[in-house]
Amino acid sequence: MKTFQEITHHLLEYWMHYGCIIQQPYDIEVGAGTMHPETFFRVLGSQPYKVAYVQPSRRPADGRYGENPNRVYRHYQLQVILKPSPDDVQDIYLESLRKLGIPLEQHDLRFEEDNWEAPTLGAWGIGWQVLLDGMEITQFTYFQQTGGLDLMPISVELTYGLERIATFLADKESVFDLPWNRELTYGQVKQREEYEFSKYSFEVADIGMLFELFDLYEKESLRCLEEDCVLPAYDYCLKCSHTFNLLDSRGAISVTQRVGIIGRVRSLALKIAKQYVQKQEEKEEQISV
Amino acid sequence: MSKSKKKKKNKFLFELGLEEIPADMISPALRQMCQGFEKRLEEACIDHGSIRPFASPRRLAFLVEDLLDHQPEREEVVLGPSQSVAYDEQKKPTRAVEGFARKGGVAVADLELVETPKGNYVAYRKKIPGKSLSEVLQEVLPQVLTSIYWPKNMYWRESRFRFIRPLRWCLALLNDEVLPFEFEGLKAGNTTRGHRLLGEPEIKVLRVDDYLDQLRQNYVLADIEERRAKIAAEMKEVTPKGLHISSDPHLLETVVHLNEYPTVICGSFSEGFLKLPQEVLTTVMRHHQKYFSVVNEAEEIQSYFLTVINTSGDPEGKIQKGHEKVLRARLEDSAFFWKADRKKRLEERVEDLDLILFQEKLGTYRAKTERLRTFCSGLSEDPHLDTAALLCKTDLTSDMVREFSGLQGVMGGLYAREDGYPEEVWKAIYEHYQPVSLEDASPSTPLGALLSIADKLDTVVGCFAIDIVPTGSSDPFALRRQAQGLVKVLLDHQLDYSLSHLVELAQKNFPAETKDKKVSEQVLNFLKGRVRYIFQEKGIPYDVLNAVLAVEIRGVYDAYQRAQSLAGIRTDKDFEALAIAYKRTKNILSKQSIELSAVSQENLIDPEERALFRAYTDIKPKVDNNLETGDYVAALKQIAGLRKTVDQFFDKVLVMTKEEKLRQNRLRLLHDISQLFLRIADISEIVQEENQG
Numbered sequence: 012m013k014t015f016q017e018i019t020h021h022l023l024e025y026w027m028h029y030g031c032i033i034q035q036p037y038d039i040e041v042g043a044g045t046m047h048p049e050t051f052f053r054v055l056g057s058q059p060y061k062v063a064y065v066q067p068s069r070r071p072a073d074g075r076y077g078e079n080p081n082r083v084y085r086h087y088q089l090q091v092i093l094k095p096s097p098d099d100v101q102d103i104y105l106e107s108l109r110k111l112g113i114p115l116e117q118h119d120l121r122f123e124e125d126n127w128e129a130p131t132l133g134a135w136g137i138g139w140q141v142l143l144d145g146m147e148i149t150q151f152t153y154f155q156q157t158g159g160l161d162l163m164p165i166s167v168e169l170t171y172g173l174e175r176i177a178t179f180l181a182d183k184e185s186v187f188d189l190p191w192n193r194e195l196t197y198g199q200v201k202q203r204e205e206y207e208f209s210k211y212s213f214e215v216a217d218i219g220m221l222f223e224l225f226d227l228y229e230k231e232s233l234r235c236l237e238e239d240c241v242l243p244a245y246d247y248c249l250k251c252s253h254t255f256n257l258l259d260s261r262g263a264i265s266v267t268q269r270v271g272i273i274g275r276v277r278s279l280a281l282k283i284a285k286q287y288v289q290k291q292e293e294k295e296e297q298i299s300v
Numbered sequence: 301m302s303k304s305k306k307k308k309k310n311k312f313l314f315e316l317g318l319e320e321i322p323a324d325m326i327s328p329a330l331r332q333m334c335q336g337f338e339k340r341l342e343e344a345c346i347d348h349g350s351i352r353p354f355a356s357p358r359r360l361a362f363l364v365e366d367l368l369d370h371q372p373e374r375e376e377v378v379l380g381p382s383q384s385v386a387y388d389e390q391k392k393p394t395r396a397v398e399g400f401a402r403k404g405g406v407a408v409a410d411l412e413l414v415e416t417p418k419g420n421y422v423a424y425r426k427k428i429p430g431k432s433l434s435e436v437l438q439e440v441l442p443q444v445l446t447s448i449y450w451p452k453n454m455y456w457r458e459s460r461f462r463f464i465r466p467l468r469w470c471l472a473l474l475n476d477e478v479l480p481f482e483f484e485g486l487k488a489g490n491t492t493r494g495h496r497l498l499g500e501p502e503i504k505v506l507r508v509d510d511y512l513d514q515l516r517q518n519y520v521l522a523d524i525e526e527r528r529a530k531i532a533a534e535m536k537e538v539t540p541k542g543l544h545i546s547s548d549p550h551l552l553e554t555v556v557h558l559n560e561y562p563t564v565i566c567g568s569f570s571e572g573f574l575k576l577p578q579e580v581l582t583t584v585m586r587h588h589q590k591y592f593s594v595v596n597e598a599e600e601i602q603s604y605f606l607t608v609i610n611t612s613g614d615p616e617g618k619i620q621k622g623h624e625k626v627l628r629a630r631l632e633d634s635a636f637f638w639k640a641d642r643k644k645r646l647e648e649r650v651e652d653l654d655l656i657l658f659q660e661k662l663g664t665y666r667a668k669t670e671r672l673r674t675f676c677s678g679l680s681e682d683p684h685l686d687t688a689a690l691l692c693k694t695d696l697t698s699d700m701v702r703e704f705s706g707l708q709g710v711m712g713g714l715y716a717r718e719d720g721y722p723e724e725v726w727k728a729i730y731e732h733y734q735p736v737s738l739e740d741a742s743p744s745t746p747l748g749a750l751l752s753i754a755d756k757l758d759t760v761v762g763c764f765a766i767d768i769v770p771t772g773s774s775d776p777f778a779l780r781r782q783a784q785g786l787v788k789v790l791l792d793h794q795l796d797y798s799l800s801h802l803v804e805l806a807q808k809n810f811p812a813e814t815k816d817k818k819v820s821e822q823v824l825n826f827l828k829g830r831v832r833y834i835f836q837e838k839g840i841p842y843d844v845l846n847a848v849l850a851v852e853i854r855g856v857y858d859a860y861q862r863a864q865s866l867a868g869i870r871t872d873k874d875f876e877a878l879a880i881a882y883k884r885t886k887n888i889l890s891k892q893s894i895e896l897s898a899v900s901q902e903n904l905i906d907p908e909e910r911a912l913f914r915a916y917t918d919i920k921p922k923v924d925n926n927l928e929t930g931d932y933v934a935a936l937k938q939i940a941g942l943r944k945t946v947d948q949f950f951d952k953v954l955v956m957t958k959e960e961k962l963r964q965n966r967l968r969l970l971h972d973i974s975q976l977f978l979r980i981a982d983i984s985e986i987v988q989e990e991n992q993g
Contacts, residue, residue, distance in 0.1 A: 095458070098466075119610055120497060120611075123323075124322035137454035139320060144609075144622025145622060146625075146626045155454060163455065163460075164457075184625065184628075
């Protein structure tokens, strides 16, 4: 039986051999692998790119104090971006599952319509959720827009839910029973983290401070943009996004405020994307001159 | 060429291969493709046999037989110079016409004169040979494919071409030969692809006739009906004895299009979950997993489910185990919600509605609740209705509805029942979102109907007040659906509230600044539009609709009865003639000012006008009585009976006589008669049969 870390390792290896850059997780709290700059920025503009990385993804509202067998505060996504999208991308993807030792021929595999959208990033795409015996194991998306900008060439994004694939392979009922390696389970590694971060997000987080932080991060992000520091501006945009998620799980955001705050994060993301592309094009022009 | 010689039997097979198309979009796209193809064949004058459509998640295809070889030859008239330029005064051909003949390769003697609106021109007839079938197909196919409408398109390659999902292959065989054809970077060939996991990745189709069999051998059932039959047969086979699946045509349609090689398996879950409400179990299975619920003869849910898998079988039961595991996790979540939610009674949740926004400018659900209560109190004093209005939105604060938003209302009803509220209350809550579409049932109880009307109208009026008005492309609050639901409830429950009264009642509950007079007019027009739509859906002809809606809508149900009565009598000869006469009358009346007062009998001098007056006074009380009792058919029949007298009146009597007194009197008589049926409809809108399109 493959352990959690072996699955991660084999998938990264597969994509490394395919020709992807293997990146590391981003060191700022994010809710999904899509928010990693290696996706957000790389899908913009015309430069081809192939990248794979694991991204621990924090979703404060999904925390269950380590008690729910399927939901966690922080889960692990393995994210692959292929730009432009290859014609045989579905086959390449299926091959990665075979490499994990899943005898696909003996299972029920389906691509079911599921169009992905991230309103805070002004991003959306068209695609499917990949279901294996009824379990969603991957989100498969052809990116159409990011930061409110039309994309061309089109990137394909594969987001593997590592816990899902591992529970499938290990035939376990609970993620906490997954073998992380030969000695420790996922639960042994993660339970305390799950408990404390759940407690923090639902009960402890200082609402006043978070609102202040949100304002500060937003201001700093805008200031960065004025100084032409687009990537740092994005860091602060991510911080805004996570701060918003914390406030949300804390129940501190009324529905009225909600729309407004999502709008503020989104507006940062749109500005950042626009400025990034502008600078990129200027640079490309200089090189070609 | 004789016709029989042309009739060679050509076969054409076309398959467009794509990445998985969303299941619900396959049927409409396939229909458009086949109809579009047929239409264009007909435009190109290519005779053909019937078109057989095929489709699976990864392909749209069709087969046509008995195709004509060629387009028939046609004739074109080539115009030359005008007659005056072509021939001189001696009627001899000029150089201009000689040149024209030479260029066209015809003798001057063979030219003819053709009449055109601009005068006579010299011309010759040119035979244009028809294009070959192959040419026509190459021309027509791209047009057909690009004109398929998809609800949500995508880009996937640099060419700025959008389609539902990426195109991956194209097979086009004309009598077993590849049709030279290219579409968006795909070159047509003779290969297709089998099932993703069980079939060959590339299958050469050498004979059109082998297509279906070859695919079947590769685990693709491209014939939709074959898949449907396989699913139906296997469902019977695997359902445990004595039980059956709960009928779900929409889900069935989805799974037919979700699988290339459908196989049905039966799984089970722990009986402990049967303590959950049936609605919850069904929702979890249906919406998230696309499973069919299994019920006994009393339609009670059992601890089994059927799922349609995309493969040839599950000999070791691995797939079944996988599905059961996923379902178990989902059911555990729901069981947790069901338990946790019931710890707090619905009335304790009313305050929590302060935290949930209905719409930024329209306030929270708490505010909406209060509006609903006021509105309902204007319709009925039943205290149960007030309780239902108070509690109907509280389930929005429950975990279950947060997870399964489709269960809103239903959960409120179930929780109210658990809280011990009487049936009138919990059923009204349970059903108040109904009907969610025109196919959906209206609430079954009177209070449910009132609450449903209140909820929908509040949304419509509120949104219009803050200028959220549906446009062609956007209707974020689904106001059209809401308004249609409202009209449907009024009809189904035969309620005769006047629309303007309802709108006024709903508008009262909003803050003063939203109570613009224009808003109520806008809403009324919008509702009228929906009434029109629903009546049309119910088969009321458009001119009858125009006639009925041209007069005030007192109640929707009343309007429907009027429309039906009118639709029933409109082809009656007397009635038709009367409608024509009325059109004349309306015309006359619209141009004249009439001083309204009773018709004076003394001033009726011609026998025909006296006869008409007599006939009118004779039927008036009867019509009044009919209208009183809502018997519109009888009323219209009475009025139609006036036909002869009316005709004679118009034949013999000069309405627009110069004598003011007489003229006014005649106009009054016509006006009074118009008033008879204007309470039913403005029959001048009725279009005579032969004029109908």
